[in-house]
Structure formats: C-alpha cells, structure tokens
Amino acid sequence: MKSDSSVSxxxxxxxxxxxxxxxxxxLSPVCAEYLIGYDSIIGRPWELVSGLLFLAPLYGTVAVLIREVARRTGRGxxxxxxxxxxxxxxxxxxIDQSLFNPHFISDPSWSQERLPTLVPAAGISVHHLMNFVVGHVIWSFAAPIVVIESCVPRLADRPWLGRVGITVLLVLYALAVVVFFHEHTRNFMASATQLGATAAVATALAAAAFALPRRPAAFSGRVPPPWLVGGGAVGVMTTxxxxxxxxxxxxxxxxxLSLGGCLLLFWxxxxxxxxxxxxxxxxxxLVVNTALSxxxxxxxxxxxxTAKYAVNATLMAAxxxxxTWAYRRLLHTGARTTTATLPEQSVLAIGGDRES
Structure with a gap:
C-alpha cells in the first residue's frame, strides 16, 4: 500500500x-520569444538556452501564476x-515600455510597423498594441498553459503549487521586472500619463477577470470536430x-480576432x-509561429x-x-473531460498544499 501523503x-x-x-x-518564454524566430540570436543555440534563465522568470512565472489563480478560484x-x-x-x-518607445529596436522595421497607425496624442501605435498585447495573451501565456495542461490532463484542473512555490515565483518575477525595467528605461521613460493610463487599464482587465462568474453554465449543442476548430484557429492566428x-x-x-474569439466562447x-x-x-x-519562422x-x-533554419526546424520538430504527445495523453486519460469548470474537490483540496 502506498504511504505517500499526497496520495492519502x-x-x-x-x-x-x-x-x-x-x-x-x-514553454512560455519559448513560445513568446523563440518560435517566431525574429531575434538575432535565433542562430545561436547556446544563447537561446542561456536566455531562458532571464526570460523564464519574466514570462514563465506569470503563466504559472495566472494558471494557479484561475484554478484556485474556480475560474475558466x-x-x-x-x-x-x-x-x-x-x-x-x-516594464520594457516597447508600447511607447519609438526607438525600442534600432532596426528600420520598427518605425515601418509603428508609424502607419501611430496615434500621436497617446504615443501608441495601434498595430504595435495589437501585436504586443495579443501576442502575450496567446503565445506568452494562454497557449503554453493549455498545451502543458493537456500533457498532464489528470492535473489540469488542480493547483500545482503551494504557498512556498507561489512565493518563490513571485520573488523571481519581481527580480525579473527590476532587471528588465532597468535595462529598457536607461535611455527612455514613458510619460506619467502613459504609465498611469496603462496601469489603470491593466488593473481594470485584472478586476474584470475576477468579476466573471466562477462557473458558467454549459449548454447542450454540437460543436465542430477538434481538427476543424484547430484549422480555424490556424487561419485566425496566421491572419x-x-x-x-x-x-x-x-x-x-x-x-x-473578434469573430474567432466569439466563436470560441460560444462553442x-x-x-x-x-x-x-x-x-x-x-x-x-505554436504551429503558426514555427511555420512562419x-x-x-x-x-x-x-x-x-544555415544556423537559423536548423534552429527553426528543430523547434518545429519539438x-x-x-x-502529438499531449494529444495522446488526452486520448489515454479521457479527452472528454470538460475544460469549462473546476471540480469541487480541487477547490476543497487547496488549503493544505504547502510542500511546494
């Protein structure tokens, strides 16, 4: 008989x-920065690996913490x-203030993408706003979360960390914020109005996340097969x-994006x-970015x-x-488990989980 306290x-x-x-x-920083292959270090594998030491605390910690908050509070x-x-x-x-910095990257492509939709009064490019925020939502956080949860379907609706683990991630994230803020604001600082408006909107988005119902009601009705949903998602993200x-x-x-999002919410x-x-x-x-890379x-x-295409091909294969492994895991454990709600036992088992 097993005596593991976690089992009992x-x-x-x-x-x-x-x-x-x-x-x-x-996976979070890899999806956020490496899959699309835009950075000059894409052909230098060792720099890609060492870069994770800095990017994982900035991106990965947030992905884990967002997931933990959602699962612990029963939100979807x-x-x-x-x-x-x-x-x-x-x-x-x-943090990096790329949304406002006209010289964030010393490459002509930066201005070419920024200027056509620049709103001078706000100092924001609508094109950049869409790219940065949507890019973080999909590739930095949401996609990595759903893929890793699919790899561990029996744990997908459960908290993964206790108080110690969450505290460690918060400290790592805070350190990463300090490092990246210092690095990117040495020669540029957004105005107080820009910073204040950004903070207000970000706070409103977070508040809205907690204002949503914890357990949305499920409705009867058919949905497209998974392959068709995936094909539609490829089309939306490629666009x-x-x-x-x-x-x-x-x-x-x-x-x-709006039409695709509404269909996903409906289905x-x-x-x-x-x-x-x-x-x-x-x-x-993941497939869209690795293909476009x-x-x-x-x-x-x-x-x-040669080095670039070798890294691109390696990432595509990975x-x-x-x-493939995630899909096989779902089939093995029962893919028809819903992703909409958090089981009662998951909520009840949260409090005493302190060992990680």
Missing amino acids: SGRPPLFRRLAAVLALLV WPSILLLSAAFGLFQAGL HQLAPAGWSGSVLDVTV SRRRDWDRRHALMVGGAA FVVEPLGGHTSL VIALL
Missing part, C-alpha cells in the same frame, strides 16, 4: 506537479485571457501575424467541447541562414512532438 490526502504527487510547473516555465478561460491581457499590457507598457502594418490591416486583425460553453478542442486551439498558436528575417540581418 487526495493531492497529486509533488514531483508531477513540479514537472508541470517547470515545463510551463520553459475567459478569466485566464483577461489576466493574460493585463500582464501583457503591464509588460509592454510599464493576425501577417496583417499589414496599416489601418486596414489593424481593422482586419481586430475583426478576425466552449457547450457540453460537447472537450480538452481536445482546447489543445487544437493552443497547438495552432522559416520566412521571418531575424533583426540585424547578420544571422547565418512542437510537433510535444503536441
């Missing part, structure tokens, strides 16, 4: 939860997306990534929606094409392997 108390084993946390800590994906938007705006508007940097492109981007409220559908949407985000020119233009 109904909590998943510590090592499984920590493995899931570590996987999300790594609408709350996760709103919290992701809040942190994405916090990142782009307050977002390739939308031209002008007002027409921004209108197209907002329209397609996910139905009882036939299951984890396979969610994985197809999250997996589509082969045609993205790294900043600076001095990257070895993404396919990860998504």
Whole structure:
C-alpha cells in the first residue's frame, strides 16, 4: 500500500506537479520569444538556452501564476485571457515600455510597423498594441498553459503549487521586472500619463477577470470536430501575424480576432467541447509561429541562414512532438473531460498544499 501523503490526502504527487510547473516555465518564454524566430540570436543555440534563465522568470512565472489563480478560484478561460491581457499590457507598457518607445529596436522595421497607425496624442501605435498585447495573451501565456495542461490532463484542473512555490515565483518575477525595467528605461521613460493610463487599464482587465462568474453554465449543442476548430484557429492566428502594418490591416486583425474569439466562447460553453478542442486551439498558436519562422528575417540581418533554419526546424520538430504527445495523453486519460469548470474537490483540496 502506498504511504505517500499526497496520495492519502487526495493531492497529486509533488514531483508531477513540479514537472508541470517547470515545463510551463520553459514553454512560455519559448513560445513568446523563440518560435517566431525574429531575434538575432535565433542562430545561436547556446544563447537561446542561456536566455531562458532571464526570460523564464519574466514570462514563465506569470503563466504559472495566472494558471494557479484561475484554478484556485474556480475560474475558466475567459478569466485566464483577461489576466493574460493585463500582464501583457503591464509588460509592454510599464516594464520594457516597447508600447511607447519609438526607438525600442534600432532596426528600420520598427518605425515601418509603428508609424502607419501611430496615434500621436497617446504615443501608441495601434498595430504595435495589437501585436504586443495579443501576442502575450496567446503565445506568452494562454497557449503554453493549455498545451502543458493537456500533457498532464489528470492535473489540469488542480493547483500545482503551494504557498512556498507561489512565493518563490513571485520573488523571481519581481527580480525579473527590476532587471528588465532597468535595462529598457536607461535611455527612455514613458510619460506619467502613459504609465498611469496603462496601469489603470491593466488593473481594470485584472478586476474584470475576477468579476466573471466562477462557473458558467454549459449548454447542450454540437460543436465542430477538434481538427476543424484547430484549422480555424490556424487561419485566425496566421491572419493576425501577417496583417499589414496599416489601418486596414489593424481593422482586419481586430475583426478576425473578434469573430474567432466569439466563436470560441460560444462553442466552449457547450457540453460537447472537450480538452481536445482546447489543445487544437493552443497547438495552432505554436504551429503558426514555427511555420512562419522559416520566412521571418531575424533583426540585424547578420544571422547565418544555415544556423537559423536548423534552429527553426528543430523547434518545429519539438512542437510537433510535444503536441502529438499531449494529444495522446488526452486520448489515454479521457479527452472528454470538460475544460469549462473546476471540480469541487480541487477547490476543497487547496488549503493544505504547502510542500511546494
């Protein structure tokens, strides 16, 4: 008979939860910064690996903490997306201030993408706003969360960390914020009005996440098969990534994202929606960026094409392997478990989980 205290108390084993946390800590920055292959270090594998030491505390900690808050409070994906938007705006508007800095990157492409939709009174490019915030919502946080949860479906609705673990992540995130803020504001600082407005909007998004109902009612009705949902998600995300940097492109981007989001919200409220559908949407985000990375020119233009394509191909192979394994895990454990609600036992088992 097993004597593991986590088993006797109904909590998943510590090592499984920590493995899931570590996987999300790594996948989040990889999805946020590496898959699309825009950075000049894309052809230098060792720099990519060492970069995770700085990017995991900035991106990965947030992904884990958003997930923990949602699962501990019994909230679903609408709350996760709103919290992701809040942190994405916090990142782009307050930490690195790329949302406002006209010279954030010393590359002509920065101005070419920024100027066509620049709103001078606010100092914000609508194109950049869409790219940064939507990019963080989908690739930095939401997609990595759904993919890793699909890899551990038996733990998907459960908290993974206790008070000690959450405290450690908060400290790591705070340190990362200090480092990146100092690095990116040495030569530029947004105005007090810009910083205040950004903080107010981010706070409002976070508040809205907690104002949503904890347990939305599920409705009867059919939903498209998972492969069709995934194909639609590929189309929506590809359109977002390739939308031209002008007002027409921004209108197209907002329209397609809004229609896609409304369809997802509509379908996910139905009882036939299951984890396979969610994985197809999250997996589509990873596939789109790894596919586009082969045609993205790294900043600076001095990257070895052989090294770039080798890294692109390696990341593509890793993404396919990860998504295949996640899908097989869902089939093995029963993919029809809903992603809409948090089981009662998960909420009741939260309080005493202190060992991680």
